[in-house]
Amino acid sequence: MAAAFAGYSYLATPKAVSVSADGAAYSDGKLVMANPKLDGFTKDNRPYNMTAARAIQDFQNEGIVELEGINAKLPVNNDNWASVTAPSGTYDRDKNTLDINGVMTITTSDGMVAKFKSAYLDIGTGGMKTDDAVDIQLKGTEVTSDSLTVLENGKVMIFENRVRMNIDPRRLKTAQNTSGDQDVVQ
Structure with a gap:
């Protein structure tokens, strides 16, 4: 679970980046790009990509980019990928942060499957913070809380306020047997 959040930290030091858009126009003093796409490689040479339906940049504050219809595919490790979707967010180039202001879903x-009502990501430090409800599910377990802080590229996760963990032993046992793990919860 923590590794999915670490994927964001790869964006801080990419090896190579390619940026494209289907078209751009000026509207109300803002640059509007259709279907912007960012492709690149992490510092350890794994590909990633991020797309949006639209990106809007105000000439008065060029470091801020409003994104709509966010989709990303990020490497977690050699065998695991994270798909991230969100309806909208604000990228601050100067602070290297992404503020998601709608339901964000991460699926590895x-x-x-992790669902957040909102999230503030510090791409530079690999941190994330949300003061809204969190729901994370994996192989027969579910963790929910009213807030979450992720630090140190996902190494530290702090769940706060009404933290609950549910374990379905049947699903957990099935998942472990499928993956070949020997430690089985009875």
Whole structure:
């Protein structure tokens, strides 16, 4: 679970980056880009990509980019990927942060699904903070809380306020048997 958040830290030091958009126009003193796409490689040479339906940049504050329809595919490790979707967010280039102001969903290829009502990501430090409800599910377990702070590229996760963990032993046992793990919860 923590590794999914670490994927954001890769964006701080990419090896190579390619940026494109289907078109750009000026509207109300702002630059509006259709279907902007960012492709690149992490510092350890794993590909990632991020897209949005629209990106809006105000000429008065060029460091701020409003994003709509956010989709990203980020490497978690050699065998696991995280898909991130969110309806909108604000990227601050100067602070290297992304403020997601709608429901964000992270789905990893190993089966984890994490849902946040909002999230503030510090891409430079690999940190994340939300003061809204969190719901994380993985192989028969579910953790919910009213807030979450992620530090040190996902190494430290602090769940706060009404933290609950539910374990379904049948699903956990099935998931472990499928993956070949020997330690089985009875």
